[in-house]
Structure formats: structure tokens, C-alpha cells
Amino acid sequence: MNGVKPALIALDWGTSSLRGFLMDAAGRVLEQRGSRQGITNLPEPGPAGFEAAFEALCGAWLEQWQELPVVAGGMVGSAQGWREAPYAPCPADARRLAAAAVEVVTRRGVRVLIAPGVLSRPPGAAPDVMRGEEIQIAGALILHPELSVRSLFLMPGTHSKWVEVREGCIIGFRTYMTGELFAVLSRHSLLGRLMTDPAAAPDQAEAGFARGVAMAQEARAGDLAHRIFAARTLGLTGEVPGSALQDFLSGLLIGQEVISALDGAADGARLALIGEEGLCRRYAGVLQALGHAAFLQLGNTAPPGLFHFAVEAGLLAPPQEFPR
Amino acid sequence: MNGVKPALIALDWGTSSLRGFLMDAAGRVLEQRGSRQGITNLPEPGPAGFEAAFEALCGAWLEQWQELPVVAGGMVGSAQGWREAPYAPCPADARRLAAAAVEVVTRRGVRVLIAPGVLSRPPGAAPDVMRGEEIQIAGALILHPELSVRSLFLMPGTHSKWVEVREGCIIGFRTYMTGELFAVLSRHSLLGRLMTDPAAAPDQAEAGFARGVAMAQEARAGDLAHRIFAARTLGLTGEVPGSALQDFLSGLLIGQEVISALDGAADGARLALIGEEGLCRRYAGVLQALGHAAFLQLGNTAPPGLFHFAVEAGLLAPPQEFPR
Incomplete structure (x- = not known):
């Protein structure tokens, strides 16, 4: 520790991992x-499971430095979490998240402040x-204050988020289930049948990805259920090798997401x-291919x-030069 | 049989059933x-399995009326079928299908003529x-000759087909994986979590379907992976009851297919x-809602x-008034 005094324990607690x-x-x-020990993989169900996972991860810190404040964000605040922190509406920033936070107290008296999620209600849409x-x-926004004025965040993942920020606040966002769509189609649909290991021919896989991105640019409203069938027909007709079909589908789905979101x-x-x-590398490649x-x-x-938060x-004094 | 003499045994042999x-x-x-005993559910693998399923279904007919010609269509002619009948290109009609047919001969000497599938190669697309x-x-086209001049066939299913016919020939078509997309998303994705039995509240299910169709009309290019997330958020926020979420997703996916295909x-x-x-009733409802x-x-x-065919x-003489 080099004599530096800890001031906070912060938990990033998602579905499948806890940090x-x-x-x-x-x-x-x-x-x-x-x-x-994400929230779907706890040692036991209910609050006791959350407390056990927290103690297993942070017990040594809590022993050594008592009275440290503890904060947590992520799925830990969902209806399936330690305690539900109802969604804060847009526009939302760290101050509004703090105002809507909820607290749990462990058996050894440690207070854990849980951040809420955010809800967007665009007019006329879901x-x-x-x-x-x-x-x-x-x-x-703390690390890059220049993003506060007006920015668009792309956060790729199982459920990608595209988040609009103005004047330091989240003003709206859209979720794309691209990663999950790719996974269920590859694993559970007919499209997986012709797919073989992309690692067997990385160059072909890369070409397949590029072909998928190119096809995404031809997309029209509502035609995804048709477009994805190409991941079968291009294989059946030998136009794309089996080892490139998975990357073709990935390029098609990511390409459609990026085009739609931008x-x-x-x-x-x-x-x-x-x-x-x-995953960011894949999205970066698509952004560049599309001129962004x-x-x-x-x-x-x-x-x-x-x-x-x-x-x-x-829970802490703002440090010097802390943006407000 | 009332004394009428049989002249043909015809087999409709798909993935999951044989008729x-x-x-x-x-x-x-x-x-x-x-x-x-569809082609994925045969009593044994390989040609012997096809022959056994055929004998089990038609053995009595074959015993009673020897020398009857036998024809078969469907997945029985695929690469996983009894014998592969390579795809015939567009434009395709029954005469061209017959010209590209393949034959198998069973151990008891019965000849079975297998129809090919059809391949569409639209310029610049998959x-x-x-x-x-x-x-x-x-x-x-036999039953309704007025459809021969110019028609569009909608054949809903796991993989819906939209087929263009001109002058008695299939000139092009598009597959939409709508049914399979609905199934894998309902069964294997996060969207299934909030879905409850639609039969519990049929009126709500119907309203959910209509809401999905309405949302489909807002669709823009590439945004399906975003739109489907509404089948979660509308449930999370209580706007659509769990019993209506599956029908909402169905309406959204079928609506997008119909809009795109038309x-x-x-x-x-x-x-x-x-x-x-x-399924036709669902599609008919969407067609009517969209003004068709x-x-x-x-x-x-x-x-x-x-x-x-x-x-x-x-294999047979054309009957009187048989359209050619």
C-alpha cells in the first residue's frame, strides 16, 4: 500500500462476475x-448469498480498514439483486444516481450503497x-470531461448500449441484443449447422466478417429475418466456407446495429x-468501414x-479538481 | 376404393414428417x-432408413397395386435425403423440376422419382x-390457374417463403427465418424470462400481438436487435403483461417480415x-392490418x-383439361 490510505471499497457486480x-x-x-460470483452464481440464494460473496471478496479489506464506505453498481441493484434500486429516469448523472440509491447493512454492520439503473422513455417508443x-x-465523464458536452457512447456486449450524453447527463439510450442474437442463432438455430471453427482459417473468417458488414449496408426495414438466412445459403452454395460463416453472421449483425444506431x-x-x-476491435472495424x-x-x-457516485x-469528500 | 383405380403414389417428405x-x-x-418419420427421424440412418419408412407407410399399397409409379418431394431430395436432387435454377415450373429429378430403386424394385428444390440467385444479393x-x-397453379400470370405466394412457417410467380414459373423468392427466430428467442434468450402462458389471458395476448404489429410499422433498417428488446422492457415496466409478451414478439417479427416482403x-x-x-390466420391478420x-x-x-410433377x-398421361 506504500502508506496510502484507502478511502472506499467499490463493487462492480454484474450477472456473471463480481469485481x-x-x-x-x-x-x-x-x-x-x-x-x-455474479448475481446468478451466488453461494446461496437470497441476501445471505450476496453477503457471503461480498465477504469472500472483500473480507480482508473490511478486517484491515474498518469504517470504509462501500458502494456497488450493476445488476446487484436489480429485482434479482441484493436490494432493488428502482431505475432513475433520464436525464441522469452521478448526482441523480446517488439521490436514488438504496442501502443494505450486513450482519457485521457494513453499509453498502447500491446504485440504481437508468430508464429511458422516448416518446412514442418502447x-x-x-x-x-x-x-x-x-x-x-470524469476521465474525459470533453465528452460531457455532447457524446455518443457505444458499449458493445451481449446487449449493446448506445448512450447519448448532453451536458454531463444521460439523456437517452438504445439497447441492441446483437450479442445474444448472434449466440442463440449460432448455437440453437439451423444457421449453426454449416458453421465450422473460424480459427481453422483466420483469413477466410476475416473476409466473411467483411462480407457480412457489406451485406448489412444493403439492409432495409424489417428484413433481418431474411438477411440472416444468407449465413446458410452462402454456405450451401459454397460461396462462403463453413469456417467463415460465423464471422459472416457476426459482421452482418454488428453492421446492422451500427448502421441503425448511427x-x-x-x-x-x-x-x-x-x-x-x-469485441471493441470488431465494432471499431465496422465503424471505420462505415466512415466513422x-x-x-x-x-x-x-x-x-x-x-x-x-x-x-x-460518502467521500470531492478530491481537488473534481469535476462537478 | 369404389372401383376407382389408383395411378400414383405421391410422397411429401419433409424434415419432421412423411405423408x-x-x-x-x-x-x-x-x-x-x-x-x-421425417428425414431427421428415420428408423435407421442412410438409404435403408428411407426405404424402411417408405415401406412402413406405403407397403400395403405397393402389395396391392404393383407397378404404381412413385414420386416424392421435399427434404427427401436434399443432401441429407434419400438421394440428392440438386437445386433447379429459376425460372422453374413443374416441367423443369421433372427434368432435374433423380431416381432411387428400392430392394423390391420400386422406382421413386425425387423432385429437386429450387435455387434463386438475385443479382447482387445472397x-x-x-x-x-x-x-x-x-x-x-393447377388448382387456381388464374394465379399463373402474376402472383406472390406467402408460405408461413419456421422459414417463411415469399415466392414470385410469372407465367407459371417461379421467378424468385425470399426466405424469412421468422418462425425459428421467434422460437430461439422465446426459448433460449433473456426475452423468454418474463413470458408467461398466453392461454391464461387470450384477450391480452391478442392486444400484445396487435402492439407488436404496430411497432413493426415503425421499424427502420437494421434495428431489429433493438426492437426485440421491447419484449423485455415492456414487461419490466408493466406496460405489457407477461402473458402477452410472447404474442407481442410474434406480432413484431411477423409484422416486420410482411412489411419487408411486400x-x-x-x-x-x-x-x-x-x-x-x-399460422396463416396470424399472417392474414397482419396483412389486413397493413391494408392488404x-x-x-x-x-x-x-x-x-x-x-x-x-x-x-x-409417369402418367395428362388428364383431360390438365393445364400445360
């Missing part, structure tokens, strides 16, 4: 720990929801990517986001 | 039999394929539906189609 960060009063990560991404956005949304906004590196070469790629911004909740 | 029709020289069905639907189209394709063409009754009230609904047209193959 804990020990942070100092300036928002720097001193130590971090991770486990597979509502949309996020949990966890709002914390990453809060962190990104339709009218990106004008004048700074574009930023947050997510897993390999200028974007900022960020790493995991959850720790500064959780720190910001803790400051807004009054 | 046999004993027909007279005028193309009337005298008897029919069915089994679950190829498309069908197996079985071309036989149904041939049958529909885009520019229906001008001046007669519209005809062929398929399973309950005029269409012909047909039952199973495979028997006259197989008969027409047999006549064109020279």
Missing part, C-alpha cells in the same frame, strides 16, 4: 479483486433500461467506445464511476 | 397416410433456396397464402403438385 476495488481519497485504485453502464458513463444520432457528437477489447474513423476507445471506467452520495 | 397420397389418374386423392414449397406452388413486391400481383391454418385485405387462402396443395416426368 471489487479498493480506492484512495483521490479515486485511484489501490488493489482489486475479482470472483465469478422504454429502455440499463444497469451498470450508467456507472461506466459516469467514470468516462442513423441520425451521431451528428456533432463525440463517439466513445467502452467494452471488452476483442474518429472515436475514443476507453478501458474499464467502472472504478472512477463508482468513486464519482460515492462522492455524490456524500 | 403419402394414393391418387387416381385424374389427380384425386383416394387414400392418404402419415407418419412422424442466393436463396427452397425444397418442398416448389411442389406446393405447382399444385396451387416492399415493392406486391404491385399488381395476386397474393396467395399456403400453410398451417393457425385481398388474398386467396389455400390448403395443402402438395398432392396436386406431386401429381403435376409426375405428369411432367412422363
Whole structure:
């Protein structure tokens, strides 16, 4: 620890993983720990399971530094979480998240402040929801204040989020189930039958991806259920080898997502990517192929986001030069 | 049999079922039999399995009337079938199907003529394929010659087909994986989690379907992976009850298919539906909601189609008033 005093324990608690960060009063990560105990993989059901997973991950920190404030974000605040923190409406920033937070107290008396998710209700369209991404956005805006004025965040994943930020607030967003659609079609539909291992011929896989992106550019309203059938017919007719079919489908689905999400949304906004590196590389390739070469790629911004949330909740003093 | 002499055994042999029709020289069905022994559910693998399933279904007919010609259509002619009958290109009619047919001979010396599927290669787009639907189209054109000039067939199913006919020939078609997309999303994705039994509240299910169709009309290019997420958010926010979410998704997916498939394709063409009754009713509802009230609904047209194929193959004399 080099004599630096911890000031916060921050938990990024999702569906399939739990990550804990020990942070100092300036928002720097001193130590971090991770486990597979996401909210669907707890040692026992109910609050006792959350408490056991939290103790297993952070018990040593809690022993050594008592009285540290603890904050948590992500699915831990969902209806299936430790305690439900109902969605905060748009526009939302770290201050509004803090105002809508809920608290649990463990058996050893530790208070854990849980961040809410965010709800978007665009007029005339279906509502949309996020949990966890709002914390990453809060962190990104701390690290890159220039994104606060007007930006569009692309957060690829099982359920990709495209998030519009104005004046430091999330003003709206859209979820695309692209990753899950790809997974269920590859694993559970007829399209998986002709697919063989892409690693067997990486060059072909890359060409297949590019062909999928090219086909996405021909898409018209409502035709996805037709377009995806090409992942079978191009294989049946030998136009695309089996080892490239999975990447073809990936290129087609990611291409359609990017085209749809950028339709009218990106004008004048700074574009930023947050997510897993390999997946971000795929999206970056599509953005470049579609003429959107200028974007900022960020790493995991959850720790500064959780720190910001803790400051807004009054658990920590704002550090010097902390943007408000 | 009332003394009428059989002239043909016709087999409609798909993935999950086998149906046999004993027909007279005028193309009337005298008897029919069915089994679950589709090509993926045979008593043993390989040609012996096809022969065993055929004998089990038609053995009594073959014993009683030797020398009857036998024809078969559907997946039985695929690469996983009894013998592969390579796809015939568009434009395709029964005569061209007959010219591209392949034959198998059973151990007891029965000859079975297998119809090919059809391949569409639209310029600048992915190829498309069908197996079985071309036989149904041939049958529909026998029963309703007025459809020959210019028509658009909608054949809903796991993989819906939209088939353009001009001057008695299939000139092009598109497959939509709508049924399979609905099934994998309901069963294997997050969207299934909030869905409860539609039968519990049929009125709500109907309203959910209508809401899905309405949302389909808002669709823009590439946004399906986003739109389907509404089948979760409308449930999460209580706007659509769990018992109506499955029908909402069904309405959304079928609505998008119909809008996409009719885009520019229906001008001046007669519209005809062929398929399973309950599914046709759903599609008919969507067609009416979208202002396409005029269409012909047909039952199973495979028997006259197989008969027409047999006549064109020279296995039977054309009956009086048989359209050529």
C-alpha cells in the first residue's frame, strides 16, 4: 500500500462476475479483486448469498480498514439483486444516481450503497433500461470531461448500449441484443449447422466478417429475418466456407446495429467506445468501414464511476479538481 | 376404393414428417397416410432408413397395386435425403423440376422419382433456396390457374417463403427465418424470462400481438436487435403483461417480415397464402392490418403438385383439361 490510505471499497457486480476495488481519497485504485460470483452464481440464494460473496471478496479489506464506505453498481441493484434500486429516469448523472440509491447493512454492520439503473422513455417508443453502464458513463465523464458536452457512447456486449450524453447527463439510450442474437442463432438455430471453427482459417473468417458488414449496408426495414438466412445459403452454395460463416453472421449483425444506431444520432457528437477489447476491435472495424474513423476507445471506467457516485452520495469528500 | 383405380403414389417428405397420397389418374386423392418419420427421424440412418419408412407407410399399397409409379418431394431430395436432387435454377415450373429429378430403386424394385428444390440467385444479393414449397406452388397453379400470370405466394412457417410467380414459373423468392427466430428467442434468450402462458389471458395476448404489429410499422433498417428488446422492457415496466409478451414478439417479427416482403413486391400481383391454418390466420391478420385485405387462402396443395410433377416426368398421361 506504500502508506496510502484507502478511502472506499467499490463493487462492480454484474450477472456473471463480481469485481471489487479498493480506492484512495483521490479515486485511484489501490488493489482489486475479482470472483465469478455474479448475481446468478451466488453461494446461496437470497441476501445471505450476496453477503457471503461480498465477504469472500472483500473480507480482508473490511478486517484491515474498518469504517470504509462501500458502494456497488450493476445488476446487484436489480429485482434479482441484493436490494432493488428502482431505475432513475433520464436525464441522469452521478448526482441523480446517488439521490436514488438504496442501502443494505450486513450482519457485521457494513453499509453498502447500491446504485440504481437508468430508464429511458422516448416518446412514442418502447422504454429502455440499463444497469451498470450508467456507472461506466459516469467514470468516462470524469476521465474525459470533453465528452460531457455532447457524446455518443457505444458499449458493445451481449446487449449493446448506445448512450447519448448532453451536458454531463444521460439523456437517452438504445439497447441492441446483437450479442445474444448472434449466440442463440449460432448455437440453437439451423444457421449453426454449416458453421465450422473460424480459427481453422483466420483469413477466410476475416473476409466473411467483411462480407457480412457489406451485406448489412444493403439492409432495409424489417428484413433481418431474411438477411440472416444468407449465413446458410452462402454456405450451401459454397460461396462462403463453413469456417467463415460465423464471422459472416457476426459482421452482418454488428453492421446492422451500427448502421441503425448511427442513423441520425451521431451528428456533432463525440463517439466513445467502452467494452471488452476483442469485441471493441470488431465494432471499431465496422465503424471505420462505415466512415466513422474518429472515436475514443476507453478501458474499464467502472472504478472512477463508482468513486464519482460515492462522492455524490456524500460518502467521500470531492478530491481537488473534481469535476462537478 | 369404389372401383376407382389408383395411378400414383405421391410422397411429401419433409424434415419432421412423411405423408403419402394414393391418387387416381385424374389427380384425386383416394387414400392418404402419415407418419412422424421425417428425414431427421428415420428408423435407421442412410438409404435403408428411407426405404424402411417408405415401406412402413406405403407397403400395403405397393402389395396391392404393383407397378404404381412413385414420386416424392421435399427434404427427401436434399443432401441429407434419400438421394440428392440438386437445386433447379429459376425460372422453374413443374416441367423443369421433372427434368432435374433423380431416381432411387428400392430392394423390391420400386422406382421413386425425387423432385429437386429450387435455387434463386438475385443479382447482387445472397442466393436463396427452397425444397418442398416448389411442389406446393405447382399444385396451387393447377388448382387456381388464374394465379399463373402474376402472383406472390406467402408460405408461413419456421422459414417463411415469399415466392414470385410469372407465367407459371417461379421467378424468385425470399426466405424469412421468422418462425425459428421467434422460437430461439422465446426459448433460449433473456426475452423468454418474463413470458408467461398466453392461454391464461387470450384477450391480452391478442392486444400484445396487435402492439407488436404496430411497432413493426415503425421499424427502420437494421434495428431489429433493438426492437426485440421491447419484449423485455415492456414487461419490466408493466406496460405489457407477461402473458402477452410472447404474442407481442410474434406480432413484431411477423409484422416486420410482411412489411419487408411486400416492399415493392406486391404491385399488381395476386397474393396467395399456403400453410398451417393457425399460422396463416396470424399472417392474414397482419396483412389486413397493413391494408392488404385481398388474398386467396389455400390448403395443402402438395398432392396436386406431386401429381403435376409426375405428369411432367412422363409417369402418367395428362388428364383431360390438365393445364400445360
